[in-house]
Amino acid sequence: MLLSLLLAVVQVITTGAYDEVRQADDGRTLILRTIDWDTDDGERTRVTVHWQLLDDGSMLYEYSRQPPATQAVHRRACALRDAEPSSGVSFLAGEGTTHGFACTSTP
Template sequence: MLLPLLLAVVPVTTTGAYDEVRLTDDGRTLVLRTIDWETDDGQRTRVTVHWQLLDDGSMLYEYVRQPPATQAVHRRACALQGGSPSGGVSFLAGSGTTHGFGCSSAP
């Protein structure tokens, strides 16, 4: 029997965010956002998150495309919520939004 997954979007406290924009060989526009990612246990880790900029201005986050340090802090943040990183994608949109990520857990 398969257990359904519950997707939770967890807010992140960030400070000191700055961006670098790069164009990939396959024509994608990446926003490399360096942030101090603070988890619920109070630990703060500086990581660079790779967002893909979409035509509508929103940005797409894929866990599997993140650097190892970013994946590690994502795993730690989800574990504190009783879950693990979502295997899907997350989208970021809206003025003033710096970061967001998805966690999944079995009920």
């Protein structure tokens, strides 16, 4: 069975986005990014995305570590592409990049 990975580093229209830095109990540094996530179907939902800040300045996104509301919007965004959220991790890097997410579809 072949799986194709759709990494959707799509432009997310954001208004009022802001970040909060928190230290997790296990020592990880988390960036809690609150954004208005536009799922391309005319819906926009304000969610808080949990990113783990890595030593090189990039940020790691894990679907399983997201709040339920963020997971629901991620599922909806992927469903619009006939896909499901990827169970792996995504990385965010680059100046001015606010968000990215990964979807997996089966051919």
